[in-house]
Amino acid sequence: MVQATEHLYVVKDEHILGGEPIIKGTRTSVRAIVxxxxxxxxxxxxxxxxxxxxxxxxxxxxxxxxDHQDEINTYIEIVKIRPVYAEFHSTAKDHPRPCIHFWPSPRSGLSLRHSGYS
Structure with missing residues (x-):
């Protein structure tokens, strides 16, 4: 469902980039523009x-x-974390390592959850 913002061209859609603010009618995030x-x-x-x-x-x-620097800066940090996460999971498969996930939480920004071992 598309959620309007106070800005004419910026919307949020939970089905596009997990609800990250985007330009209406596109998949281009405000984060990418910033x-x-x-x-x-x-x-x-x-x-x-x-x-x-x-x-x-x-x-x-x-x-x-x-108007929303903290929100967008959180998304920027999440994107920086993802490559580390991918590298973390690509290590030797003979040695299980904890599986840690980062993603935006609607209420509190960045969330960290441990989901077992990979």
């Missing part, structure tokens, strides 16, 4: 790399980030 902007790509240049987006959508995503 991370691109943090790599010194100007908002005006972002649609050149993501041609399905308009400048208005990019600026609205950055405005959403300005």
């Amino acid at each position: 991370e691109t902007w943090r790599m010194n790509v100007s908002p005006e240049e972002i649609p050149q790399g993501l041609p399905h987006l308009t400048r208005a959508q990019v600026f609205d995503a950055l405005s959403y980030y300005s």
Whole structure:
């Protein structure tokens, strides 16, 4: 189900990226736009790399980030954790290791759960 936000172009859909804020009608996350902007790509240049987006959508995503920095920064941290998680699971199969999962929690941000051994 699509959930509107106070921003015209930003919505949340629990079926797309686990409810992470996205640009309406796309699968492009606000996080992806913010991370691109943090790599010194100007908002005006972002649609050149993501041609399905308009400048208005990019600026609205950055405005959403300005209003919800803690939320988006949590998603950015989660994405940084995932490669570590993948590496953790690709270690020697002869030696079981604890299986730890990180994912966003709707109420408290980042969640950590231990789910046994892999």
